[in-house]
Amino acid sequence: xxxxxxxxxxxxxxxxxxxxxxxxxxxxxxxxxxxxxxxxxxxxxxxxxxxxxxxxxxxxxxxxxxxxxxxxxxxxxxxxxxxxxxxxxxxxxxxxxxxxxxxxxxxxxxxxxxxxxxxxxxxxxxxxxxxxxxxxxxxxxxxxxxxxxxxxxxxxxxxxxxxxxxxxxxxxxxxxxxxxxxxxxxxxxxxxxxxxxxxxxxxxxxxxxxxxxxxxxxxxxxxxxxxxxxxxxxxxxxxxxxxxxxxxxxxxxxxxxxxxxxxxxxxxxxxxxxxxxxxxxxxxxxxxxxxxxxxxxxxxxxxxxxxxxxxxxxxxxxxxx
Numbered sequence: 224x225x226x227x228x229x230x231x232x233x234x235x236x237x238x239x240x241x242x243x244x245x246x247x248x249x250x251x252x253x254x255x256x257x258x259x260x261x262x263x264x265x266x267x268x269x270x271x272x273x274x275x276x277x278x279x280x281x282x283x284x285x286x287x288x289x290x291x292x293x294x295x296x297x298x299x300x301x302x303x304x305x306x307x308x309x310x311x312x313x314x315x316x317x318x319x320x321x322x323x324x325x326x327x328x329x330x331x332x333x334x335x336x337x338x339x340x341x342x343x344x345x346x347x348x349x350x351x352x353x354x355x356x357x358x359x360x361x362x363x364x365x366x367x368x369x370x371x372x373x374x375x376x377x378x379x380x381x382x383x384x385x386x387x388x389x390x391x392x393x394x395x396x397x398x399x400x401x402x403x404x405x406x407x408x409x410x411x412x413x414x415x416x417x418x419x420x421x422x423x424x425x426x427x428x429x430x431x432x433x434x435x436x437x438x439x440x441x442x443x444x445x446x447x448x449x450x451x452x453x454x455x456x457x458x459x460x461x462x463x464x465x466x467x468x469x470x471x472x473x474x475x476x477x478x479x480x481x482x483x484x485x486x487x488x489x490x491x492x493x494x495x496x497x498x499x500x501x502x503x504x505x506x507x508x509x510x511x512x513x514x515x516x517x518x519x520x521x522x523x524x525x526x527x528x529x530x531x532x533x534x535x536x537x538x539x540x541x542x543x544x
Contacts, residue, residue: 224262225508227490229414230386234335234365236293238483238508240265241501242418242494243281244272256284257498259291261505267389267416267492268328269297269339270320271307275327282328295335295387295416296324297369299342299350310541312342314353321362337367337389341544347375351382358383367416370542373403376413385413392417392489394426394478394520395447395459395529402543408488420482420491421504425453427475428460444535452531462523472510475500479507484517 225238241258243266258266268281278296285292298320301311324333336357338350357363365386368376379385388408390399392415399405399415408415421427423442432454442448447456463474470477475493482491493504512520532539 224264224505226264227414227488229335229416229488229490230365231384231412232365232386234293234386234414236265236490237263238490239263239479239505240267240416240490240492242492243268243277245494245496246280247273247277256288258501258505259285259288261502263505264291265293265295265416265490265492267295267418269300269337270324270327271297271300271302271339274302274305274307275323278324278327282330286329289330293334294328294330295337295367295389296328296333297337297339298324299337299339310340310342310344312338312345312350314345314349317350317353318357321357325362332361333363335365335367335387336363337369337387338371339369340541341368341371341375343544347371347379348382351379351385355383372543373407375544376404376407376411380411380413385411387414387416387490389416389418391419391533392482392491393420393422394463394481394524395422395456396533405486408486414488414490415486417482417489417491419493421475421478421493423448425456426460426463426478427473427500428464431457444538445531445533446535447529447531447533449531455530456527458527459524459529462520462527466516466520470510470516472507473503475504476507476510477512479504480510480512481517481520483508484512 226235227238228235241263268277298317299312300307301309354366366383367387369389432450436443466477467474495501
């Protein structure tokens with residue numbers, strides 16, 4: 224597996240990481256440890272996945288392989304009776320989460336510690352300063368932000384260098400190209416970790432308007448996964464299918480190769496519940512898209528208007544702050 228570097232602090236990771244949320248939260252059980260043997264080094268979890276149990280699963284799987292992996296987890300969400308009920312990035316809470324995550328993961332240091340969502344009640348300088356102190360104490364190695372606005376990134380980076388921004392990015396979610404995130408990453412030397420690079424499964428072609436989504440599946444809440452939106456967005460899947468046929472690849476591989484080709488500091492972290500899909504996804508790192516391929520994809524995609532919001536309004540309001 225090829226490697227990429229996140230941030231100016233030299234955090235080297237596999238070109239494709241692994242989003243661990245689906246191991247037990249949101250989608251159902253799936254592969255984990257096998258990914259390491261296939262060359263994956265970046266694993267992304269969070270205290271809210273489960274909540275809490277995802278970190279335990281990831282820790283149990285990866286502790287024997289600790290020297291080969293980079294473990295990212297997150298703080299900043301308020302959890303009451305097993306449910307997320309807002310944000311909480313008070314310094315004392317960040318410290319509590321760090322200690323609890325270290326314990327559940329069974330490790331001495333968190334490699335990459337993200338603020339999961341910006342907390343409007345706590346100045347970002349206090350958040351960054353707390354993580355800076357945790358780094359000085361050896362409990363954290365690198366600082367990250369998830370779905371933060373550009374000015375927040377700049378203010379945080381001035382206190383403690385940000386190694387990575389965690390944002391959704393794929394052929395059907397391209398906000399970071401126009402909202403300043405690409406520019407601030409390039410200017411400040413910050414990596415972009417792209418979650419849901421396969422459009423939460425839709426871009427693989429495995430879903431359609433007639434797909435039944437279970438009530439406990441996270442996608443059930445998302446406007447893009449209504450039957451009407453999926454039918455309207457099928458044109459993007461059809462585009463990927465044509466490209467995959469021309470490249471003797473799968474749609475997922477083309478979608479991931481496209482993300483990888485955008486910038487050398489982008490690391491997609493697809494999640495999957497199937498070992499065969501894991502192997503398929505990782506093969507995308509070897510799929511080369513030419514400049515003509517990329518121009519053709521962009522031209523064709525520009526003719527497709529994506530239907531359905533990425534998140535319901537309350538969830539969207541918690542991003543980009």
